[in-house]
Amino acid sequence: MDYSHLSARLALGAAIFLTGCGHQAAPSPPASSRVTVVTVLAQAVPITTELPGRITAHRIADVRPQVSGIVLKRLFVEGGEVKAGQQLYQIDPAPYRAAYDSAVAAEAAARALADRYKPLVEANVVSKQDYDNAVATYLQAQAAVETARINLVYTKVLSPISGRVGRSFITEGALVTANQTSALATVQQLDPVYVDVTQPSTTLLRLRREAAAGLLKENESGKTQVRLRLEDGSEYSHPGTLEFSEVTVDVGTGSVTLRALMPNPERLLLPGMFVREQIEEGVRQGAVLAPVQGISHDSKGDPTALVVDPNNVVELRSLQTDRAVGDQWLVVSGLKAGDRVIVEGIQFARPGSKVVAENYRPEPQEKTSRQAAATAQTAAE
16 A cells, blocks of 8 residues: 555645634624713803702791680681781680779779878878878879780780781680790791701801802892792792801701792792702803713712723723713813713723714604603503
8 A cells, every 4th residue: 555645645634624724713803882972072161059948937926815815706817918916816805804994993093092192291281101102002003004904905916927827726715825835826927038958067168268259149239149949840030148147057967057038929938848049159161061871980989981082992081070060060170171971882881992982962852752752651551
């Protein structure tokens, strides 16, 4: 057998086999991930601090009786407006009128005795002591008349302030006592009203510095102007003023109460209502805003963003943010104008990887509305 010829054929087959295996092992380059980016810009941004707070009445007065007796009448409509000095209740005046008439009669008798003793003491017919006693009795009778008159007036229970009166806590026929602890009704002055906001003392210090530097928006009288956003998200039409003087520091929490004074001519603001107080802190020039959906947080809680560089390579940036402005974050450092921040496809982007970047295009409002309507209809069905 010709072994040399067989060996040559085997060698040739092995070479062909190895060559074929080499072609199959060559890997194909990975496809680049597609991401959507938003290019951030430097712009002038109005800076507004929004603080949660609650409405408090400007003045509150509990109405209590100053004399005892039976309530004969209630003279107001619950929930209505009353004026200072307006009569709210009538307590039975009969015993107090009788006491007043008796005091008047006693005063007349004491005065007559004092007048009769006066010429007699000058003629030494009566003693000086008797005359002095008669005069003292007359003065005491005058004081008794005034006390009786005051008590008679107090049978008319008056409103101490102007404002809105709440519900009545007693009805006609009820017995009330002088200076009782429970109120008959409560009157609250609702124009203007206070907005009380509890915040850390650092917020107060920052606002004071900005007010001193003239950065806060002021009204014609030079006071810091504030606006309100109501519970339903609507804007309150009347601006108010920030009252820095009404501040108390809580030693336990280190928080302070900032109080704003708001006009309330329509009585739209009611005590206890939750609102958001907006303080305009001026305009920051050259500010960089990044979309919220493009900001993440690392394990330490620090904000980060994935940025596509000019070579379409993904970079991880550590950011420093100031506050939320609408649906964006105000970025202090970590981003500059022109940076492309990834907002969609973040899960496919890795720092150092190459991507295909597409600019973000928001859906038309009409299409978004149709989708929302279709979703609502499906949920109803």
